[in-house]
Amino acid sequence: MYKQITIYDLLDILHDKLGEQNWWPARNAEEMLSGMILIQNTNSKSVAKSLDNLNQVTQFNVDKMLQIPELKLQELIQPSGFFKNKAIYLRSLLTAYRDKFSDWEKLPTNLLRKNLLALKGVGNETADVLLLYYFHRPTFVSDNYAMKLFTQLHSFTDHPSYMQLKKAVQKDFDFTSKQAEELHALIDEFGKLKSDFFKDYQLLLPIF
Incomplete structure (x- = not known):
C-alpha cells in the first residue's frame, strides 16, 4: 500500500x-531570460559558459546584446549547442522583453502565455518558466x-x-x-x- x-x-x-x-539563479533579468533560452536541450554547465561569454561582451545590457552581429552571437553561445537556432530565439525573446514585456505584464495569464508561445523558440516549457520566474504567475x-x-x-x-x-x-x-x-x-x-x-x-x- x-x-x-x-x-x-x-x-x-x-x-x-x-x-x-x-531560483532562477541570475544576476539580472537579461541573464535570466538568456539562460531560459540557452538551457534548452543542454545542461547548466554548458549554459554557464555561454552566459559568461555574453557577460564579458555586453555585461547583459539588452541593447548591446541585440546589436551583436549574428555570427558573433552564435560564437558566444556555442557552448550551449544548437547555437544557430538559439541565436535567433535569444534575439526574439530579448526584443520582446525590451519592447513588449511591460505591456504584457498587464495581461491575464492565459493571454500572456499565448503571446509567449508566439515567440520563436518558446514552447510550452519555456513559456511556463517565463510565466513563473519573470512574470511571477503561479503555474x-x-x-x-x-x-x-x-x-x-x-x-x-x-x-x-x-x-x-x-x-x-x-x-x-x-x-x-x-x-x-x-x-x-x-x-x-x-x-x-x-x-x-x-x-x-x-x-x-x-x-x-
Whole structure:
C-alpha cells in the first residue's frame, strides 16, 4: 500500500529534504531570460559558459546584446549547442522583453502565455518558466524531471503529454508564485539526484 500524498505534501517533503532553492539563479533579468533560452536541450554547465561569454561582451545590457552581429552571437553561445537556432530565439525573446514585456505584464495569464508561445523558440516549457520566474504567475512546469518524478509517484498509468500533466496538476494548485517557483526548482533538483526516495509514495492527481 502506497503512502498517498497531495501536491502540497510533495512541496513540503521536497523542501524538508533539499531546502530552499531560490531560483532562477541570475544576476539580472537579461541573464535570466538568456539562460531560459540557452538551457534548452543542454545542461547548466554548458549554459554557464555561454552566459559568461555574453557577460564579458555586453555585461547583459539588452541593447548591446541585440546589436551583436549574428555570427558573433552564435560564437558566444556555442557552448550551449544548437547555437544557430538559439541565436535567433535569444534575439526574439530579448526584443520582446525590451519592447513588449511591460505591456504584457498587464495581461491575464492565459493571454500572456499565448503571446509567449508566439515567440520563436518558446514552447510550452519555456513559456511556463517565463510565466513563473519573470512574470511571477503561479503555474506548473511539467518538464522531464516532473514527468520522471510523477511516474515514480505512481500518479498515472498512461504517459501524459506536457499539457495533460500540467492541467491535471493545476486543477488543485492554490500556490503563490513563490511556492510554485520552489516546487519547480525542487522537482528539478531532486531529479538530478537519481533517487528512488518516493517509490513507496503515491501522488494523487485528477484523471486526465
